[in-house]
Amino acid sequence: MTRIPAASALRAFAASAAASIALSPAGAALAQSAPALPAASGPDAGSTDYPRRTAGLWEVRSVGAQAAGLPPVRQCVGAGTDTAAHHLDRSPGRRGACEFGPFRRAGAAWLAESECRQGRTLVSTRAVVTGDLESTYRIDTLVRYDPPLAGTKREDRDALEARRLGPCLPGQAPGDVVVPGMGTLNMGIGEPRRGPRP
Numbered sequence: 001m002t003r004i005p006a007a008s009a010l011r012a013f014a015a016s017a018a019a020s021i022a023l024s025p026a027g028a029a030l031a032q033s034a035p036a037l038p039a040a041s042g043p044d045a046g047s048t049d050y051p052r053r054t055a056g057l058w059e060v061r062s063v064g065a066q067a068a069g070l071p072p073v074r075q076c077v078g079a080g081t082d083t084a085a086h087h088l089d090r091s092p093g094r095r096g097a098c099e100f101g102p103f104r105r106a107g108a109a110w111l112a113e114s115e116c117r118q119g120r121t122l123v124s125t126r127a128v129v130t131g132d133l134e135s136t137y138r139i140d141t142l143v144r145y146d147p148p149l150a151g152t153k154r155e156d157r158d159a160l161e162a163r164r165l166g167p168c169l170p171g172q173a174p175g176d177v178v179v180p181g182m183g184t185l186n187m188g189i190g191e192p193r194r195g196p197r198p
């Protein structure tokens with residue numbers, strides 16, 4: 001079994017886990033400016049609908065300045081990977097000092113907002129997903145710190161871009177994330193596993 005340091009795997013998986021990482025204070029939230037969107041309202045507000053990716057092998061890369069040099073990762077998405085309780089590699093609800101809001105419609109995009117406490121600092125996160133989720137998608141994340149983290153850092157910004165490469169490779173399981181140089185991490189079980197080489 002390939003051993004993958006949890007912190008390294010999460011940093012490298014800054015891809016489709018964009019929302020998850022950015023919403024975690026310990027993840028040193030990545031980011032590139034999220035486009036301005038109107039507040040969700042009307043029939044889509046509070047909808048139980050959620051973003052669903054087409055099943056297959058997705059290549060996800062960070063395009064933010066802070067992630068320069070990070071290689072893209074590849075994730076096997078199954079027909080049941082994105083559910084009402086777990087979509088785009090994040091699960092709404094309260095965990096520890098964080099409250100993760102669900103994705104909701106905001107025009108043609110999807111918007112999720114969350115809050116975490118890091119000591120005295122309130123960490124507010126806004127993630128915006130655009131794209132058809134069939135062949136491509138992009139997640140723009142903006143993280144704000146109030147009061148500023150360490151007295152100086154007011155916000156972080158990043159963006160992730162993903163494209164579907166085709167079907168998952170033989171031997172891959174839904175949730176498998178291939179991190180170059182580190183092996184395979186399954187997001188469903190949260191553990192490393194031996195998987196096919198990309």
